[in-house]
Amino acid sequence: MRSYDLAPLYRSTVGFDRLFSLMDQVAGFEQSAPSYPPYNIEKTGENAYRISLAVAGFTEADLTIEAEPNSLIIRGDKATGAPRDGAYLFQGIASRQFERRFQLADYVSVTAARLENGLLHVDLVREVPEARKPRVIPISAPAGQAVEHLAA
Incomplete structure (x- = not known):
């Protein structure tokens, strides 16, 4: 390293x-x-982001999304249901539990989450408060100098 x-x-x-x-x-x-589950992070707008996790085989009930200050935790815990009628000859779809943590920058919050086609999409937005946005600071001169400059 x-x-x-x-x-x-x-x-x-x-x-x-x-x-x-x-x-x-x-x-x-x-x-x-850990490398499971694989994920993408994309920028969808000027202050908008999306995290997409590949969670094939998981349902909404199996997934938990927890937002904390400056972090996002996504957990998957596959409920053990009734045994299947047949036995697997090969099981390539992972169904193990996972926990994935993401560090979020200041003022980033979760706006939505949806599960579609085996992908969990979590939408994030960065909303900086007005008091924290950049502002222009005017430069002022002493009163006497400003009058002299205008007269010249």
Whole structure:
């Protein structure tokens, strides 16, 4: 595993320590992350995203979606139903339980979830509060200087 030194970035950033900690966590977590079920993350708009998980064989009752601050947890637990009449000659469709965790950025929330054609789609949107949006700060000069500049 390759380690990156983020120290030079600390000199030119303010308040990003949490971001750098998250990057360190993700770098270590990805090596041991499970690969089931496979998923896609797509950007569907300027501030809209969709996570799609391949959950063939699972029903709505078998799936749980839990949104916490800055994280999304999707669990699948296949209910053990009545035994089938026949025996499997080959079972290639996985039906094991899983838990998949996603780290969400600030102000990202879940808006909808739907199950169609064996894919679980979870729609997310990033809504930054007005108080947190960028704003232009006017630069003002002392009153006496502004009058002199206009007179000249």
